[in-house]
Amino acid sequence: MPRYVYEAKDASSGCAKCRAGFEVVQRLGDARLAKCPDCGGPVFRVIQAPGLAHSATDLHYRAKRAGFHAIKKTGGGEYEKMY
Numbered sequence: 001m002p003r004y005v006y007e008a009k010d011a012s013s014g015c016a017k018c019r020a021g022f023e024v025v026q027r028l029g030d031a032r033l034a035k036c037p038d039c040g041g042p043v044f045r046v047i048q049a050p051g052l053a054h055s056a057t058d059l060h061y062r063a064k065r066a067g068f069h070a071i072k073k074t075g076g077g078e079y080e081k082m083y
């Protein structure tokens with residue numbers, strides 16, 4: 001089943017878990033999370049680059065630490081994170 005990474009929309013109000021980003025296993029038809037299961041704060045789903053299989057989260061954090069990331073607002077209150 002696909003795994004998705006969520007992050008706090010507002011990094012200053014989330015808990016440690018969602019500020020850092022967390023992974024959720026969901027079926028394809030499942031609704032995306034809108035809230036952090038721990039603190040209830042708003043979260044958005046990080047769009048994963050295709051082809052990053054089991055180590056997607058590792059790559060995500062490595063890319064992030066290296067500064068290879070950008071967020072663009074796509075309208076409707078959604079965000080896409082690009083590497």
Ligand SMILES: [Zn+2]
Nearest residue numbers: 015018036039
């Ligand atoms: Zn949280």
